[in-house]
Amino acid sequence: MPSLTAPAPARAAYLVWAAALAVYVVAVTGRTSLGVAGLQAAERFDISATTLSLFSVVQLAVYAAAQVPVGVLLDRIGSRTVLAAGALLLAAGQVMLAVVDTLPLALAARVLVGAGDATAFVSVLRLVPAWFPARRVPLLNQVTGLVGATGQILSAVPFMALLLAAGWTTAFTSLAALGVLLGTLAAVVVRDRPARERDSVQPVGTGPEVPPAAVAVPPRTRVPMRAVLREPGTWLGFFTHFVGLFPANTFTLLWGVPFLTAGQGLTPVAASTLLTVAALSGIVVGPVTGELTARHPLRRSWLVAGAVAATILGWASVLAASTPRPVWQLALLVVLLTVSATASNVGFDFARTFVPPARLGTATGLVNVGGFVASLISIYLVGLVLDLVRPDGDYVLDDFRLALSTQALVWAVGLTGFVLARRATRRRMAARGVVVPPVRDVVARILAERRDRS
Numbered sequence: 001m002p003s004l005t006a007p008a009p010a011r012a013a014y015l016v017w018a019a020a021l022a023v024y025v026v027a028v029t030g031r032t033s034l035g036v037a038g039l040q041a042a043e044r045f046d047i048s049a050t051t052l053s054l055f056s057v058v059q060l061a062v063y064a065a066a067q068v069p070v071g072v073l074l075d076r077i078g079s080r081t082v083l084a085a086g087a088l089l090l091a092a093g094q095v096m097l098a099v100v101d102t103l104p105l106a107l108a109a110r111v112l113v114g115a116g117d118a119t120a121f122v123s124v125l126r127l128v129p130a131w132f133p134a135r136r137v138p139l140l141n142q143v144t145g146l147v148g149a150t151g152q153i154l155s156a157v158p159f160m161a162l163l164l165a166a167g168w169t170t171a172f173t174s175l176a177a178l179g180v181l182l183g184t185l186a187a188v189v190v191r192d193r194p195a196r197e198r199d200s201v202q203p204v205g206t207g208p209e210v211p212p213a214a215v216a217v218p219p220r221t222r223v224p225m226r227a228v229l230r231e232p233g234t235w236l237g238f239f240t241h242f243v244g245l246f247p248a249n250t251f252t253l254l255w256g257v258p259f260l261t262a263g264q265g266l267t268p269v270a271a272s273t274l275l276t277v278a279a280l281s282g283i284v285v286g287p288v289t290g291e292l293t294a295r296h297p298l299r300r301s302w303l304v305a306g307a308v309a310a311t312i313l314g315w316a317s318v319l320a321a322s323t324p325r326p327v328w329q330l331a332l333l334v335v336l337l338t339v340s341a342t343a344s345n346v347g348f349d350f351a352r353t354f355v356p357p358a359r360l361g362t363a364t365g366l367v368n369v370g371g372f373v374a375s376l377i378s379i380y381l382v383g384l385v386l387d388l389v390r391p392d393g394d395y396v397l398d399d400f401r402l403a404l405s406t407q408a409l410v411w412a413v414g415l416t417g418f419v420l421a422r423r424a425t426r427r428r429m430a431a432r433g434v435v436v437p438p439v440r441d442v443v444a445r446i447l448a449e450r451r452d453r454s
């Protein structure tokens with residue numbers, strides 16, 4: 001059996017990760033490209049704003065539906081092939097969108113984009129534990145999400161400039177060319193695992209609170225799908241991603257800018273500045289969350305619960321008021337949305353530490369479904385209420401207050417699942433001999449140790 005501790009060569013590990021990450025950045029650029037080209041799309045396909053939002057919904061639905069099949073493929077054929085094939089699929093969708101001028105064909109193109117996009121993030125997450133020591137994985141997962149988000153800047157700035165200067169066909173064909181280029185690079189550079197295999201010895205129960213309980217699990221052991229579905233840790237990951245991701249997606253993918261402009265009276269420039277603040281705050285929030293996750297693996301669920309509670313309070317304070325809120329309060333809200341989105345990545349850490357490595361891709365895909373299903377439901381509910389209360393689309397603040405309050409339903413479902421899955425996970429851990437001491441006991445012990453020392 002290969003050594004459990006031999007590190008993979010760091011340069012090679014970073015090279016593999018960077019090549020895969022580049023594909024993820026282009027996937028996010030493709031995902032968000034239609035958002036910035038909304039006006040041109042409405043003109044080209046002769047459609048209303050509501051029909052335009054159908055593009056986002058179709059793409060997100062395909063993305064979510066593809067997660068488990070992609071995860072299964074990752075476990076069977078590895079990140080390199082899935083990543084390269086996904087990049088080509090994404091490029092095919094962008095080329096198609098570049099040339100078609102009817103709505104059904106444009107929607108079909110977006111299906112391809114959604115399917116290609118679905119492969120990128122989970123492929124990168126599958127590579128990280130194979131190439132890096134367990135201690136670094138939570139941080140690198142956060143940095144992966146963070147760097148991926150810069151794809152949104154690429155679509156907002158250079159892609160938009162190309163669209164305005166050279167037109168629709170050139171802009172989308174260029175995006176496709178970039179996808180082919182980086183997909184090819186990934187096929188050449190990425191290796192699914194180092195030559196000296198890391199056996200992903202990353203069980204929960206390690207960290208300062210409990211001594212390491214390393215368990216060697218040969219990576220290619222066959223693990224049935226039902227073992228993944230019966231593992232409560234998988235569902236803890238699913239509901240973590242569910243409750244953490246949807247507030248940020250609801251805001252950034254569709255309803256944030258209309259709420260800030262039509263509801264709160266900000267200019268479009270001020271609204272996009274706030275979205276930039278949200279993205280930039282991730283530079284601090286992501287690594288801090290990653291580091292805390294790595295240092296306190298037995299307290300990860302508290303991190304998630306705290307982030308969700310803060311986000312609920314942030315939204316409640318904004319929506320309770322019937323007058324526009326000061327900019328500082330809106331800025332605080334968008335930062336909290338980033339805190340929640342970064343906490344959602346802890347869901348992937350639950351998958352990594354509770355599911356055998358041979359099924360890590362499947363479990364990662366399943367966890368990712370949680371966030372995107374919740375996002376779809378939330379985006380739909382907000383749109384539904386807005387349509388009911390203001391069919392003419394001339395929204396005012398009160399319409400948004402009511403519509404955005406529907407997020408409470410999604411939180412209620414997500415938090416119920418989270419609490420139940422957490423309980424089941426703790427029971428399973430106790431059965432395996434890892435008993436998590438209550439926080440008050442840990443605090444009492446630390447205080448007693450301090451007293452003894454002084």
Ligand SMILES: N[C@@H](Cc1c[nH]cn1)C(=O)NCC(=O)O
Nearest residue numbers: 121145146245341342344345371
């Ligand atoms: N949780 C997000 C990534 C993220 C966003 N902000 C911080 N991290 C996620 O799961 N993304 C999936 C994807 O395909 O982008």
